[in-house]
Amino acid sequence: MIDPFNIIITGVGGQGNVLAARMLGNTLTKAGYYVTIGETFGASQRGGSVMSHLRVSKESSWSPQIPKGKAHLIIALEPIESLRVLAAYGNRDVKVVSNTRPIYPVGVICGDLAYPSLPDLNTAVAQLCDDARFINATEEAVALGHPILSNVIMVGAAAGLGLLPIDDESFKSVISENVPESKIDINMKAYRKGKEMAVDPVKF
Amino acid sequence: MLLSKSEGKEFLLMGNQAIARGALEAGVSVAAGYPGTPSSEIIENLAAVAPDADLYVEWSVNEKVSLEVAAAGSFAGLRSLCVMKQNGVNVASDFLLHLVLSGTRGGMVLIPCDDPGAISSVNEGESRYFARLMEIPLLEPGDFQEAKDMTKWAFELSEEISNVVMLRSVTRLSHASGNVKLGELNRAKPSAKFNFSGNLLDAKTGPVITAPVPFRHTQQQAKLKKAIDLFERSPFNRYEGPENPELLIITSSACYLYSREALRVLDAEKRAGILKLGTTWPLPPELLKKHLAAADKILIVEEVLPFLEENIKILAMENIDSIGKIKFFGKNNGTIPSVNEMNPDHVIKAVSSILNIPYTGMPEEYEKSGQILSFTKSPNRELTFCPGCPHRASYWSINRALTLNGKNGFVCGDIGCYTMAILPAGFGTIKTAHSMGSGTGVASGFGKLKSFGLNQPVVSVCGDSTFFHAGMPALVNAVHNGSDMLLVILDNSGTAMTGFQPHPGIPSDAAGNKLPSVDIESVCRSIGAKTFTTDPFNISETEKKVLDIIENETGARVLIMRQGCALSPEKKGKKKYNVSVDSNICKGTDCGCNRLCTRVFRCPGLVWNSSTGKAVIDEIICAGCGVCADICPSGAIKRSEVMS
Amino acid sequence: MQVKGSKEIRAGVLDSGLCTGCGACVSLCPYYATHKGKTVMHFSCTRDEGRCHAHCPRAEVNLDMLSSVIFGEEYSAEPFGSYISIYTARAGDKAGLSSFQTAGTVSALMKFSMEKGYIDSAVLTKNDNGFGVPVIVNDPSGIEKASGSRYSVSPSVKGVNEAINSGRKKIGTVSTPCQTLAIAQMRGNPVKQENFIDPIALSVGLFCTWALRASDFTDLLKSMGDVSTIRKLDIPPPPSSVMEIETGNKSYIIPLEEIRKLVPEACSYCHDMTAEFADISVGVFEGRNKQNIAIIRTERGRKIFDEAVNAGYLIREEISSKDIAPLAAASINKKKKGLAKLADAELVNSEGKDAVIRIKKSTLESIFKGGALCC
Ligand SMILES: Cc1cc2nc3c(=O)[nH]c(=O)nc-3n(C[C@H](O)[C@H](O)[C@H](O)COP(=O)(O)OP(=O)(O)OC[C@H]3O[C@@H](n4cnc5c(N)ncnc54)[C@H](O)[C@@H]3O)c2cc1C
Ligand code: SF4
Numbered sequence A: 001m002i003d004p005f006n007i008i009i010t011g012v013g014g015q016g017n018v019l020a021a022r023m024l025g026n027t028l029t030k031a032g033y034y035v036t037i038g039e040t041f042g043a044s045q046r047g048g049s050v051m052s053h054l055r056v057s058k059e060s061s062w063s064p065q066i067p068k069g070k071a072h073l074i075i076a077l078e079p080i081e082s083l084r085v086l087a088a089y090g091n092r093d094v095k096v097v098s099n100t101r102p103i104y105p106v107g108v109i110c111g112d113l114a115y116p117s118l119p120d121l122n123t124a125v126a127q128l129c130d131d132a133r134f135i136n137a138t139e140e141a142v143a144l145g146h147p148i149l150s151n152v153i154m155v156g157a158a159a160g161l162g163l164l165p166i167d168d169e170s171f172k173s174v175i176s177e178n179v180p181e182s183k184i185d186i187n188m189k190a191y192r193k194g195k196e197m198a199v200d201p202v203k204f
Numbered sequence B: 001m002l003l004s005k006s007e008g009k010e011f012l013l014m015g016n017q018a019i020a021r022g023a024l025e026a027g028v029s030v031a032a033g034y035p036g037t038p039s040s041e042i043i044e045n046l047a048a049v050a051p052d053a054d055l056y057v058e059w060s061v062n063e064k065v066s067l068e069v070a071a072a073g074s075f076a077g078l079r080s081l082c083v084m085k086q087n088g089v090n091v092a093s094d095f096l097l098h099l100v101l102s103g104t105r106g107g108m109v110l111i112p113c114d115d116p117g118a119i120s121s122v123n124e125g126e127s128r129y130f131a132r133l134m135e136i137p138l139l140e141p142g143d144f145q146e147a148k149d150m151t152k153w154a155f156e157l158s159e160e161i162s163n164v165v166m167l168r169s170v171t172r173l174s175h176a177s178g179n180v181k182l183g184e185l186n187r188a189k190p191s192a193k194f195n196f197s198g199n200l201l202d203a204k205t206g207p208v209i210t211a212p213v214p215f216r217h218t219q220q221q222a223k224l225k226k227a228i229d230l231f232e233r234s235p236f237n238r239y240e241g242p243e244n245p246e247l248l249i250i251t252s253s254a255c256y257l258y259s260r261e262a263l264r265v266l267d268a269e270k271r272a273g274i275l276k277l278g279t280t281w282p283l284p285p286e287l288l289k290k291h292l293a294a295a296d297k298i299l300i301v302e303e304v305l306p307f308l309e310e311n312i313k314i315l316a317m318e319n320i321d322s323i324g325k326i327k328f329f330g331k332n333n334g335t336i337p338s339v340n341e342m343n344p345d346h347v348i349k350a351v352s353s354i355l356n357i358p359y360t361g362m363p364e365e366y367e368k369s370g371q372i373l374s375f376t377k378s379p380n381r382e383l384t385f386c387p388g389c390p391h392r393a394s395y396w397s398i399n400r401a402l403t404l405n406g407k408n409g410f411v412c413g414d415i416g417c418y419t420m421a422i423l424p425a426g427f428g429t430i431k432t433a434h435s436m437g438s439g440t441g442v443a444s445g446f447g448k449l450k451s452f453g454l455n456q457p458v459v460s461v462c463g464d465s466t467f468f469h470a471g472m473p474a475l476v477n478a479v480h481n482g483s484d485m486l487l488v489i490l491d492n493s494g495t496a497m498t499g500f501q502p503h504p505g506i507p508s509d510a511a512g513n514k515l516p517s518v519d520i521e522s523v524c525r526s527i528g529a530k531t532f533t534t535d536p537f538n539i540s541e542t543e544k545k546v547l548d549i550i551e552n553e554t555g556a557r558v559l560i561m562r563q564g565c566a567l568s569p570e571k572k573g574k575k576k577y578n579v580s581v582d583s584n585i586c587k588g589t590d591c592g593c594n595r596l597c598t599r600v601f602r603c604p605g606l607v608w609n610s611s612t613g614k615a616v617i618d619e620i621i622c623a624g625c626g627v628c629a630d631i632c633p634s635g636a637i638k639r640s641e642v643m644s
Numbered sequence C: 001m002q003v004k005g006s007k008e009i010r011a012g013v014l015d016s017g018l019c020t021g022c023g024a025c026v027s028l029c030p031y032y033a034t035h036k037g038k039t040v041m042h043f044s045c046t047r048d049e050g051r052c053h054a055h056c057p058r059a060e061v062n063l064d065m066l067s068s069v070i071f072g073e074e075y076s077a078e079p080f081g082s083y084i085s086i087y088t089a090r091a092g093d094k095a096g097l098s099s100f101q102t103a104g105t106v107s108a109l110m111k112f113s114m115e116k117g118y119i120d121s122a123v124l125t126k127n128d129n130g131f132g133v134p135v136i137v138n139d140p141s142g143i144e145k146a147s148g149s150r151y152s153v154s155p156s157v158k159g160v161n162e163a164i165n166s167g168r169k170k171i172g173t174v175s176t177p178c179q180t181l182a183i184a185q186m187r188g189n190p191v192k193q194e195n196f197i198d199p200i201a202l203s204v205g206l207f208c209t210w211a212l213r214a215s216d217f218t219d220l221l222k223s224m225g226d227v228s229t230i231r232k233l234d235i236p237p238p239p240s241s242v243m244e245i246e247t248g249n250k251s252y253i254i255p256l257e258e259i260r261k262l263v264p265e266a267c268s269y270c271h272d273m274t275a276e277f278a279d280i281s282v283g284v285f286e287g288r289n290k291q292n293i294a295i296i297r298t299e300r301g302r303k304i305f306d307e308a309v310n311a312g313y314l315i316r317e318e319i320s321s322k323d324i325a326p327l328a329a330a331s332i333n334k335k336k337k338g339l340a341k342l343a344d345a346e347l348v349n350s351e352g353k354d355a356v357i358r359i360k361k362s363t364l365e366s367i368f369k370g371g372a373l374c375c
């Protein structure tokens, strides 16, 4: 793993971005890494973009902000957010794993702005990164019982890329500390599903 | 986690959690504050463990009172903590000015969380200058471990010098997380007693007062001197780097992390060193002299104002003989931007230009295509009120009433979610927006300008929490001075902006215990304002009331628009109505509607389907308030009550 | 006629002091509203074309086009516009009216038309706390309740829009000249709605020299007592130069020069005194107590008028050209003044920008010359 490894989890307020960053961060901490998470969630409840920067290092802790152009992995809980993040932190080597389910900005909802089609977005994202994978995380989460599981699926998908030193057991122990006993299984199921989906992303 | 006994174990903690843990390790007994991003989680976390940790935790009515409440704890010999966001210190500063003179007893720590870059603020206020102004020690943690450790130490320091200690955090520490090794919890429950019968001049046993001022002031400055001695030896000030660096970076807080990163990224760790200061006021002169003498070039990395820079320059000037000639880089010479938050890039840029080390963050062609693609394919996310938010409905009616009245009436606002009415979310209804409660004070002033020909109706808006915080004195002022204005209290039953902290209008405390609530309407009435109430979801009645009060009532009057926040625990996830659009009736962009619901009202629950040319309800997003059914001019939006 | 949108209405009419408050744009859509005689705009509409602009009597009114819609002929420079005949008139016994402004011709015409089924509803203007507001009357007995003149600016056309919205197909309207102009524009279907059928079955216009700013006038009335007790307001013909106000038990006399201060700027741009685009226009026969002058302009107006006379709802007399001379002079005078003021503001036939009035150059010249047919 590149050290420090820079991950950005991006999405929209209410998607559980902070939680996903926590899950991933805790798992990595358990695996013996220094983790720093920087969160921007000031306007999260009001439809704004929310972003977490994770810095992962074997050696020491890093600052809560990734320098421009230096992300290694972008996890997008919402598809267009990946593009916004790439424009600021991307590079030709960055990997992107993105949910396919859009959350429309108000401007789009009210018909003033246009939201790109997924294939269109895929093309744009692909132009700015090394590897872009879109997965139907929300749909899968709904099938599993609750849309909020989509962030666990996305964390699983990130794990499924094989770039991160995390294993199922450490993830499970983090989940166990954070959800009631009865919810552990479904969360693990979502995580594993995400891992599977990452190797079999949506084809455009 | 906060009460974990796993000493020595490392956890991933948020800065605010680390601070809360530090306070618990110090054996804090009283914690008070007023909610404000990025500070709120400190009190929230403490409140959550209050029953188990024998704490008294309070969301106070405003920052000044919270400081007073915390001070009482200290006067009674308890360790006490007071937390607020940066601008809260302005509010608390009057009491603070006196408190620092009288001194404290039990360790007392004031924690302001600054928000450089105004990520979730309407200002870029600086609390560090208050430490200098008030002549008290200022501590700035440089990482998450320090956030915890320094908080704990701050209490000890406070007791050592018998005065308040300020520990300043920033968004990028408070709202960031990192590894923290836990220390031992202090579970002793001290008993409280206020001693006052000693000698008038005895700080430990006499009355706690500021007189005689010259005497106390001298004492206070002596305490500060004592702090300097401690700071010279503090482990929170440390130097990393070569013995005689080409460049010395002096920094503190999160900027330390950026500076360290910059040197690593540029591979300049052998050429430049970092003096990381944890105690930034008063500066430890010997430590600084030593390091200033070892380098010719000094770069000062800090956020917002050149606080460190100025103080270091004074110190350098005073010691120019031993230090010699040095060149300073920082905000004053433009090496570091003078506004907005810092990040690694700013420091990298500064260091690479001073040391002549080439660096490319992002190749130009990548940046260009990134910008174009994100601009064209990634539509902007404008801030808006939540689906089902009462504010949208309130502003709809206020805006319409002012338009109908036709006399250029305007709304003065202040701070809360409802400030977003400066945006299309609230139809641009707010025309002035400043500090807490300021809309009402400003309106009180506008309402006295009739004799100069100001005939525009004057309205102010104020949230329920804000009303108690600073709106009340403004209303008293308006009533007493006979100002002609209408205060609209947007009462959504909670401090919604910062995540639902209770306030005096709510019958419970931070830990969820039952408390008496203060009724806003009776307060207003007893102040002497003519008082009205309305449900903002009833838009036609609300519009009528606003118009009627503007046109037919005079003096200072109050209209309470009462409707719970859409995110409140009572409402979240519960729909009152099932709402749908009858596409056969919807007029869409036709003359006669032109998308009033989606284009103007703009509730995120209403979606414009451009392919059918009709509005539709997004049932997942719609909160079921049913207001849009009253807005549609065609009766296309149908609502039916959800059976419970 | 060039149809534009609300942007032009807001900038060119509402914010420029040209709005007559007629209410033509109100109740068409959610963006316009009227309050105390003033038309305001809520939020904003982005349509480039709309009925608000198409119907507004102060935005791109093409007199020739309008005249050809209503009369099938070009707009003439005559003092009264197009007409068939002019009579004196008053309500007959059959009309059964006991209160009216001048001689009850208007109320009698409405009542007759409704009883006969020529109209299914009448949009009149009633008094609401000193303000004139439209009322849709569906029953002949309700017509008298709204008789008498409200001298303040009233958004009467709003009522017409509401009657149309509620599906009325044979509407009778009573309107001042600006309101009549708006109604006439609407009747021409300027936005080319499919299956459009003119919903106005009888348009009765009122003569008008000016109206009053509603808020200020009501304040004046309120200063005299309870506005709900006002029974009648009247401006007796010259040489008297006062307004008479009768309340429950008192009567007041206010000098007209006081009253004129309350005339809105918008009225000074008006060129129409006799409601030239109505079916029948009615006003005061100056110098003849309790007599109206009625100008019959269209064939359907003539038919209803004649029938009402025959049925005893109206009493009609011939009128000599000498008797109408003062009216003609006043009318031509208003035309000249209004058009001159508009022309000064470059709002007549303006090229490259929005005009209020479009009119054939030769017609305009002959109006300014004094009116070809004038006395
Ligand atoms: C603002 C105004 C100014 C006028 N100025 C003149 C003038 O300068 N010279 C002149 O000869 N005549 C003028 N008139 C007309 C005159 O006052 C009488 O309305 C007319 O003579 C008809 O008399 P009547 O007895 O037949 O009316 P009535 O039978 O009493 O019927 C009057 C009708 O007018 C309607 N009405 C009342 N107020 C308004 C209003 N503001 N807008 C639209 N409809 C209304 C009523 O609903 C009623 O249906 C004016 C009228 C108005 C409203
Ligand atoms: S307001 Fe009503 S008619 Fe207009 S677009 Fe919305 S649903 Fe359709």
Ligand code: SF4
Pocket (backbone or CB within 6 Å): B387, B388, B389, B579, B603, B604, B605, B606, B617, B621, B622, B623, B624, B625, B626, B627, B628, B629
């Ligand atoms: S009912 Fe209408 S206004 Fe209310 S939340 Fe749903 S879409 Fe929004």
Ligand code: SF4
Pocket (backbone or CB within 6 Å): B590, B591, B592, B593, B594, C005, C006, C028, C029, C030, C031, C032, C045, C046, C047, C049, C050, C051, C052, C053
């Ligand atoms: S264009 Fe139509 S919808 Fe828009 S303001 Fe004008 S009348 Fe209303």
